[in-house]
Amino acid sequence: MDLKQRAYCDRILRVNLSTGAITTTSLPAEVMPLVLGGKGLGAWLLYTEQAPGTDPLSPDNMLIFHNGPLTGTTAPTAGRFGVTTRSPATGTYFDAYCGGYWGQMLKYAGYDALVVTGAADSPVMLVIDNDRVELRPADQLWGSTVTAATERLRDEFGHDWQSLVIGPPGEQQRNVASIFNETRALARGGVGAVMGSKRLKAIVVRGNRPVRVFDKQKYERALQLAFRAVRMSSKTTLLTREGTANILEIIDVMGALPTRNFQQGQFELADEVCGAAFREHNWKKDYACFACPIGCGKWTIPLDDGKVIEGPEYETIFALGPNCAIGSRETIIRLSWWCDEYGMDTISVGGVLGFVMELFQRGLISAAELDGIAPVWGDGAAAEALVAKMAKVEGCGVWLAQGVAAIAERYPEGKPFAMHVKGLEMPAYHPSAAKGTALAYAVSERGACHLRGAPLSELFGGAADPLTIAGKPQLFRDTQADTAAWDSACLCLFPGYGMTLKELWQLVVAATGFDYPAPADLQLLGERVSTLVRLFNVREGFARANDTLPARNLSQPMAGGPAAGHVVELEPMLDEYYRIMGWDHNGVPTPERLRQLGLAALLEPEVG
Amino acid sequence: MKAGLQARMDRLFNRHGDGRAVCVAADHGYMSDVTPNVVKLRAITEAVIRGGVDGILLSPGQAMRLAPLFQGRDGPALIVRADWMNMPRLGTSNVANAVPQRILLNEKMITAEQAIALGASAITIYLFVGYDDEVEALGVDKCARFVNECRRAGLPCIIEPIAYGRQVTGANIVELLTLGAREAAEIGADALKIPYTGDVDSFRHLIEVADIPVLVLGGARSDNERDALELYAEAQEAGAAGCLMGRNVTKSPDPQRLIEQLCGIAHKGWTVDEALRGEVWEYVKLKAHPAKCTGCNLCVVACVASHDGGSYGTHLARLRIDPGKGVGQFKVMFCTLCKKCIDVCPTQALRWHPQSGAVELLVERCDNCGKCVEICPTQVIVHSDEGVRIIGSGTPAAPQKELPWYPVVCDLCGGAPECARICPTGAIFIEERKAFSPLAE
Structure with a gap:
């Protein structure tokens, strides 16, 4: 099987920063039809090549960048790429995805994946120009912000190159650090800290290799259907108009908009920070990632001091707005600017702010411990001062930038309302008001995450009553498998608000020629990949006890709104979910299910 | 009933x-x-x-x-x-x-x-x-x-x-x-x-x-x-x-x-x-609303995919998105049929294609002097990757020569440009090119 005729490059670039060795290997041909690429490929490499117990910030931790078979073509959002590593924040398998313009460049340079291991003695950058790959000193760039580094690289290399950089929090291995391609981020879980631990400041890439699909005619036909499905969808139309923020109002109406560190599910100033308000007052132009027909990104009108951001999107608005009781759009933009400029994850930073504000509200933390800053709910100036501390990694920012779980270790009385799972701060859907989503937060392979199968359709798709647990494990299982398939094909999830798995399947089959007789085979692939990452976490000691939620969700009834009085009935959902997945009572995949998924034979040496 | x-x-x-x-x-x-x-x-x-x-x-x-x-x-x-x-x-x-x-x-x-x-x-x-x-x-x-x-x-x-x-x-x-x-x-x-x-x-x-x-x-x-x-x-x-x-x-x-x-x-x-x-357009031209461009580059990849063997990429595209100055101020650069390349060509290797009305290269006449590449106001004429060997009879009309490269020009995809078809925002679109006759000009 010639994978080069099946939309792959059939090359993995491997860079060892300790030795300086740069090599390439081919793809595992017999594995590819089972994992497809993207998430599946990253999970495969991490599971089979990384030694159990590897410290996330040690040189041995693999930092794997990957694209997918559709990357670089005209498939909707075909510029997407991802990163897979072991997270310093969660200790779990961790994957993050990003739009922007870097992913297709790696593919055009001729690589399906880039595996970085080792650690350099002094700051370096990796320069990939098709087959010419080299490491260069980056002392000059070390310490610079994301924008400054990006602009310097653009000046030095030119517009036909794309860069990935980290900011100071990444360099100093903070858990809130992300990796940025211009305004877009591989975010959450401290993936930027892993890059920083390797003293890798930047990766620039340029390429001009073509991508060849298996059946061009069939692929073009599938593209036509996919694009039409995206265009003929009111949900994608709304994404174009108001970005992801279009859902803020409905989430608020459903009582699921986390407010004041999840003490409430509705925000009294929701109208001020919804998509329509940003559209009317703050946004001036749409931004699209590579090959994206939707364009959910928005450029803001400059603030008084000239600060401009691309955003904010829904999660950022929630985290830096309602979660801190901040109802000023300008303040949200300003806080978001700090995160983007210095390379931090807005959800985690907002989670930290909300947590610290509640600690302060309850008198569990003093201004003195926060370098004199008194974080009162809704105080934009205090929030900005704290974010600046984290951005510059100075004073209290040094430990704040380690995330909610780490702060809760310093202030154990805050643990019941430390809103994280497995060390990852919670995203913008209140689990107590969305039970299927709660299950996803508890179980997800990377901690509290809304993008690893959370059935958000229970909130804005009307798929089911969000307040019941009936049927939710099955709904989560299906969405999780779909999402894993989508991430393995490495497309953004948003075309999926118009396309279904069927349109994705048509694209994948035409591009790769792999034998997937029906869309359900892609769903099976998704379940296989989800199970593979579960195996990684099991190997690192994760089990049922870790699939949990903060006490706030499990035992403190919601204060008001449509979900008033609700807590998450987690245990029965876990039981049913494990049963559906073929995992044992402790959440460990059974050998029988591994055989059914075709994993047992592949993992023979490991599983036995 | x-x-x-x-x-x-x-x-x-x-x-x-x-x-x-x-x-x-x-x-x-x-x-x-x-x-x-x-x-x-x-x-x-x-x-x-x-x-x-x-x-x-x-x-x-x-x-x-x-x-x-x-x-x-x-x-x-x-x-x-x-x-x-x-x-x-x-x-x-x-x-x-x-x-x-x-x-x-x-x-x-x-x-x-x-x-x-x-x-x-x-x-x-x-x-x-x-x-x-x-x-x-x-x-x-x-x-x-x-x-x-x-x-x-x-x-x-x-x-x-x-x-x-x-x-x-x-x-x-x-x-x-x-x-x-x-x-x-x-x-x-x-x-x-x-x-x-x-x-x-x-x-x-x-x-x-x-x-x-x-x-x-x-x-x-x-x-x-x-x-x-x-x-x-x-x-x-x-x-x-x-x-x-x-x-x-x-x-x-x-x-x-x-x-x-x-x-x-x-x-x-x-x-x-x-x-x-509802009506037949004999000739078309590309037009743009740059303010609508989100910079997604679908047009660029679609251009490459419809030429040169059908692979996907951005290399050798006949148009490009210029990042412009300031955030999101993209410029859509494509062949405007301005005729400057045709006029500047010393060997009459470029002309209007009789069917599509696009610029056409008659490669046997080309001396790859590069004047067309230089003069193109939108800089969308690019060098080919590979050269070409012209096997003629040896007369001035049909020479024998080897070109290390030749200019790649926009052919308007024969009259139905892929870039305009795929553009999700209508930033590039086609209009009728009225009162045009390739032979008269």
Whole structure:
């Protein structure tokens, strides 16, 4: 099987920063039809090549960048790429995805994946120009912000190159650090800290290799259907108009908009920070990632001091707005600017702010411990001062930038309302008001995450009553498998608000020629990949006890709104979910299910 | 009542004697937002009637108000919506009117006899598949009773299966719709209103399984005017008896024209292209609205994919997106047919292509002096990767030579540029190039 005729490059670039060795290997041909690429490929490499117990910030931790078979073509959002590593924040398998313009460049340079291991003695950058790959000193760039580094690289290399950089929090291995391609981020879980631990400041890439699909005619036909499905969808139309923020109002109406560190599910100033308000007052132009027909990104009108951001999107608005009781759009933009400029994850930073504000509200933390800053709910100036501390990694920012779980270790009385799972701060859907989503937060392979199968359709798709647990494990299982398939094909999830798995399947089959007789085979692939990452976490000691939620969700009834009085009935959902997945009572995949998924034979040496 | 049923079926499906009906669904007003397509219902109804629509689906209240428009022998058939549901009020597309939804509700608001009194030729009711067993059982019961009521009154009953709810996934939606179609037929529907399954083969299968006339619905409106026509043409190819298209028509800037186009496809055998353009453009040129460009580069990859062996990439594209100055200030750079390259070429190697009117390279005349590359104001003439060997007889007209590279110029894809076709925002589009003759210039 010639994978080069099946939309792959059939090359993995491997860079060892300790030795300086740069090599390439081919793809595992017999594995590819089972994992497809993207998430599946990253999970495969991490599971089979990384030694159990590897410290996330040690040189041995693999930092794997990957694209997918559709990357670089005209498939909707075909510029997407991802990163897979072991997270310093969660200790779990961790994957993050990003739009922007870097992913297709790696593919055009001729690589399906880039595996970085080792650690350099002094700051370096990796320069990939098709087959010419080299490491260069980056002392000059070390310490610079994301924008400054990006602009310097653009000046030095030119517009036909794309860069990935980290900011100071990444360099100093903070858990809130992300990796940025211009305004877009591989975010959450401290993936930027892993890059920083390797003293890798930047990766620039340029390429001009073509991508060849298996059946061009069939692929073009599938593209036509996919694009039409995206265009003929009111949900994608709304994404174009108001970005992801279009859902803020409905989430608020459903009582699921986390407010004041999840003490409430509705925000009294929701109208001020919804998509329509940003559209009317703050946004001036749409931004699209590579090959994206939707364009959910928005450029803001400059603030008084000239600060401009691309955003904010829904999660950022929630985290830096309602979660801190901040109802000023300008303040949200300003806080978001700090995160983007210095390379931090807005959800985690907002989670930290909300947590610290509640600690302060309850008198569990003093201004003195926060370098004199008194974080009162809704105080934009205090929030900005704290974010600046984290951005510059100075004073209290040094430990704040380690995330909610780490702060809760310093202030154990805050643990019941430390809103994280497995060390990852919670995203913008209140689990107590969305039970299927709660299950996803508890179980997800990377901690509290809304993008690893959370059935958000229970909130804005009307798929089911969000307040019941009936049927939710099955709904989560299906969405999780779909999402894993989508991430393995490495497309953004948003075309999926118009396309279904069927349109994705048509694209994948035409591009790769792999034998997937029906869309359900892609769903099976998704379940296989989800199970593979579960195996990684099991190997690192994760089990049922870790699939949990903060006490706030499990035992403190919601204060008001449509979900008033609700807590998450987690245990029965876990039981049913494990049963559906073929995992044992402790959440460990059974050998029988591994055989059914075709994993047992592949993992023979490991599983036995 | 059999005669009444047949007469009403004919009124809907046989106005043109071809068994096809182009219908408009304009029953959104009581379920979704009060958007312009709902408020201006009278004007829209009049427009689609002028366009020759065969049937219009209305809520009972609007049917009462707009009844005069349906009168007369040539008036369109009235279809009445029998039920209400809360699903569209959930706020996916109509946040302002959103209500939290805990469970799917569906109420019947008119009887068959009342519909006939309004002059209806058919009535429509939902059938939900895939939500959960209880909702599905209730729906089947409601539809079955209603079909009987319609049969007694002699009113054709159109069932609309909707795959919706937690059992619906991308992997099973086609199977669920197909099942819903058969279920509706078994219950006793006279016709179906159903979404397109996305491709001709699966929709043909659905229609065969249902074995009753099928009207395809349009779904959400697309800004690309080609989408609705293409969707209908494909559904018709699969065997659909017509369409019941809603927002694509009612939210269209020109509902009358869209109906004329759909009727052309349904009743006159037009192709999508014939319906779309209405006139033949002999030559085209590319134009741009740079303010609409989001910088996604789909045009660039599409350009490469349609040339040079069909691989995807950005290298050797005949257009590019210039990042411009300031954030998001993209410039779309393409061949403007300015003629500077043709004029500057010392060997007359460049000329207007006699068929497409694009710039054409006669490579045997080219000395790769590079003057065209230099002069191109938009810098979209690029060096080829590989050289070319010209094997002529050796005369000045047919030389023998080897070029290390040659200029790659935009060929307008022979008259149907891929960049304009794929652009999602209309930032690049084509216009007619009027009063142009390649030989005269």
